[in-house]
Amino acid sequence: MVAQRRVDPVHLQVESRRGRSRPAALPHWVRRAWGTCWAAGPRDLLATLVPQFVTAVVLAALLPLVRTLLHVLTTETADGERLARAAVPLLLLALVGLAVGMAGAVQGQRQKVLGEVVQRHVWSRFLDVSARVDLAHYDSPEFFERLERVRLHAMTRPLAVVQGLVSVAGGAVGLVAVVVAVWAVAPVALVLLAPVPVLLLIARRGGRQEFEFAVRHAPALRLRSYLQSTLTDRGTASEVRSYGLQSHLRGRWDATSDEWIGAVREHSRRRTRTILAGELVTALVAVGLLVAVVAALDTGRLTFSQAGAVGVAVPLLAARSRQFVRGVGAVLESGLFLDDLDEFHSTPVEPDAHDAPAVGPLEVLRARDVSFRFSSGARALRGIDLDLRAGEVVALVGENGSGKSTLAKVLAGLHRPTGGLLTWNGLDVAELPAAAVRRRVAVMFQDFAHWQLSAVDNIAFGDVDRAYGRGGPPDVEDAAREAGAWEFLRGLPAGLDTPLSAERPGGTELSGGQWQRVALARALYRGGDLLILDEPSAALDARAEAELFATVRAATRGRAVLLITHRLANVRDVDRIHVLRDGLVDDVGTHEELLRRGGHYAALYELQARAFRSGRAPVADDAGPRTDAPGTKGWWR
């Protein structure tokens, strides 16, 4: 089950305040950023840093060269000799400029590649978790908040981590090199380093502000992107037009956008204040230094060439210390997001299905007093007793919301019961890896996936190991034939290789009933010992429905089948029918037994049967009529 602890956003904000965002913890964060980049691509990281070191070392040579040049230019020499004496320092200065320019260009390109490599690394960690956490997490809004935040930042943060790390490394090496050079020619200029600790504090504050802003506004951003998708997705396109929702949804999108932009403005004002405070401190120190230099020149304590060197040192030191501080800011800020990713990554995941030990072929699946609650606390099932043996067909019927699909998911090993006992051949399912049970179960969901991939993929996804594990095209024909999908799939423009989506080039869209047969083919392709069919014929015409149940009967040989349907005519000859009501099993028996008892099932059945007999729509509030059932023509007269 999902931990009920509420982790977001308060938890993260508290953590970020209390946590390791102190400047004293800088080595921790730099190691953290380094570790991420190193794990993603050590060669790319080194290739990105080398030009930074080259730049730093070359820049260190700048000050003595400038001083030498100024000395040559201000010293009395014979005519024509000055140019000859200045030639070497001039040439070296030109080479310094060239080396710095080239290193910058190479580093820019390398950094782009490293950014991509780190992004892939971060995404692979993110996807490892998102695809393998317990299904119950997907019922938790807290999980979605974090998922969305991490997803958004997994896109942008890797580049910031790289830039931050490169700036810290380049800034630090550059600072050391420039400090050594300045120390040799004009130690007074080192006073420019005085504001660095203050700037680090400001950078820390900026990083925290960014993180807290992202945490606080993740829900608004999610809503905005959802509203965007309602106006751009194919799934909602028909309803948007049919109900004329364009202006209304646009209005809501505008309102959330305005709210978001207002928040960004406010945030940006706060950030600007912080940044300006840093710039002011640096500028004051630089001006103070220049005034002191001019005064020292005036009183003869500094020579002209020394003063010139200080003039060059000031922007150099300022640039390097700004680069270092910015890098620290980026590392601190991204570090909080990397921690967020780490915490997401520590969500328990299910072991890979391949690693799960196999359980034996199903003899009997038994539920005793099974109950289930969603992570929201809503209880969907209570005291369920049910037996399902190999070779049997058991049906679940009941009104909407009575718990049929939830029970099917519990029996399929997708939801863990929150109470009672579920056993597979006598083994407690709670003690078995979920994947071990699922490997033996094929489910056709009520809201099955419409994979926007080829028809082959749509069927082969029932068992990818079998389909793609032995080379050659997947052998999906038998399953497609069994499900009654072969004829229409074969006639598609590119046959089974046609993408099943009008959004894909060369793709096509299927009808609701055709999709249902493809989903059935997928379940049949999987094989397995337990076949669960949740409303498998809801979109089928009468002939297709009859064919489907002939298929299901054939598929039962040796297998257990759990069938969920509202069409009670389809369950007359199953082995047992469980009638669900408000999450409880209200009654169990064969069709005849249940009719004889005259309970809820008999009432539902009579309601449907009467409609067929009289040609009139039933008026009760349950067991709604099926417009595609035989004899329903007169219902709506």
Ligand SMILES: Nc1ncnc2c1ncn2[C@@H]1O[C@H](COP(=O)(O)OP(=O)(O)OP(=O)(O)O)[C@@H](O)[C@H]1O
């Ligand atoms: N993710 C969820 N979180 C909280 N409650 C849920 C969730 N999914 C379903 N429910 C609730 O659980 C109950 C059972 O739902 P379930 O889908 O199992 O019913 P059903 O019998 O299959 O309905 P139908 O015939 O309409 O398909 C319903 O009250 C539903 O609102």
